[in-house]
Amino acid sequence: MKSPFELDYDGFESMVDGQPLDNDLSVATPENIAFQYRVAGPFRRMLAYAFDVLIVMGIAIVVVFIAAILFSMVIQLFANMTNLNAIGEALAGMSQMLLFLFLFTFFFFYGAFMETRYNGQSFGKMIFGIRVLGTDGRPINAQQAVLRNLVRYADILPPVSLGSIFGFWETPIGFVPTCLIAFIVMMFNRRYQRLGDLICRTVVAVDTKPEKQGLINIDDKRVRELGVMIPHDFVASKELTQALAAYVDRRPHLSLPRLMEIAKHLGEPLLELFGMDPRINHDLLLCALYYRSFNELKEETENYEPPGIQAVPATPIQPSAYTPYRIDV
Template sequence: MGFPFFRVTIENMPLDTSIRVLTPENIAFEYRLAGPFQRLGAYLLDLLVRGLVIFLFCCTYSLLVTASRGGLQFLGIAPITILAFLLDWFYGGVFETFWNGQTPGKWALGLRVVTVEGQPINGLQAVLRNLLRAADAMPVAVAITFPVSISLPTFMLGLLVASCNRRFQRLGDLATGTMVICETRETAQGTLRIEDPQVIQLAENLMAVATLPRSTIRAIAAYVQRRGFFGPGRCREIASPLAEVLIRRWELPPETDPDLLLLAVYYRHFWYEEAQSAGAGTESPVPTPPQHAVPAHGRIPAEAVPPVLGKHL
């Protein structure tokens, strides 16, 4: 292995905020953890929803009282007080139980509560972690005492506890064994098609790409997919450490552009053979994705499944 600086990337523990979950199918997939400030956004949204619900309820209730010509007046503010109390303590617990770990605020921001094993939470966990929010909200600053006392939860304790553990769990999460994760909706997939003739020309001459280790290919793929975010100067700077080694090893002309070389390696590895065969018009063109809707009899067409996967179905 001549590329020691790339060995660090994948094999070690992830440095970012992702967490590995083992499914019952014995597959490990990764979740991205939600940080305290993402969760603050969801909390504020939930506060807004709660406020709206109370407001709407007050409106309809006063309309009802008016419509009943004072028949309902004897109830006073009792229904509003009860509703405010219930929303205050059980809003999160009930939503997280019946919406599979989401409240409206969490749903809007794509967050979800799961257990630390990555499983869905149950009612007990949902209710308890929401009751214990009162401990996380400490210390509570009393902002106004008249006419109604409005207290301002600072959430300093929750923030402190969450920043001291790996999963950003607040006290309520620690007591129930839950964590909040981010369900990202990514649509980007597949490889980039490169059509620059300079790259293709250079790729024609790179016979030794097949000897590169897998981790190097992965690093180059990561570079190619992100190089659009950088200017040409920065691209050259990032590409040159690896490109210089490759140029020396493959005895290429020293003035070869590092950025161009990495693009060529990427093209050669992911696209070269397909482009060749498609250009020659031989019997194996780039396979077009087979189109099929969900079949009524509940079986997946055989060609959708490569032979190695057949036994998993």
């Protein structure tokens, strides 16, 4: 049965020509909008896998250890009672069987169980913040989870023996999976899907909780003052507001000379267009334009005070050289 929402073609559209070169995949929802996921790269996934292996091994070792203690206790308990010795031995045997069955289920179906139960996440994936999704953007089902976890045995091929590489041991022991197959397959598709992902139509996406991001508050009186000075009939285009928002968003992460260098490209022509003093700080101008494009300026205009003594910058500048909008060099 095909769901009416299932996409007919293989997967979904992502990275259409002309889109930015990001590892985003876009998912069309039944609500007829498209939203983006960031695809998880091979190294984050490998770390998550290594973590899962550690967890599986750790739990297996603990279980075997506890089981060994229990076996010896049972055998010890029954050893001195001649009649009951056989029962003790049978109990120990049965628990060994249970242990093997547990180990089999745990080794081969841990990932499948976790991904079905916890909406596409195993412990390793939870820690590294990634999640398995169907390529249609929906959570995976049990079938996909089982199959992609079984195909992993092919993906981690070929194993390499640490012993024979470093010459510790003559016999090839200490096999470590190289995951070469998975890496090669990931190289040949755009969504970093390994073989198991291709077969099950799944993709591993970065699962970040949305951070609250609204407008950036620029707490500088000069910005507001400059905002008022920008001609009122100037309406920033969509592209310009996007660029401004991106710029202001990145501002805290850039050094001052870098800021000046970037702001110059937009600042110079804008100053010319507005017919303003060419010595005005370009960075301030962009911030002001951002402020004006995204905020109401009404109250500000009403309480407008001409720039004066209040606009003393935080950084000490020689008073004689100071004009409020001059580039601070």
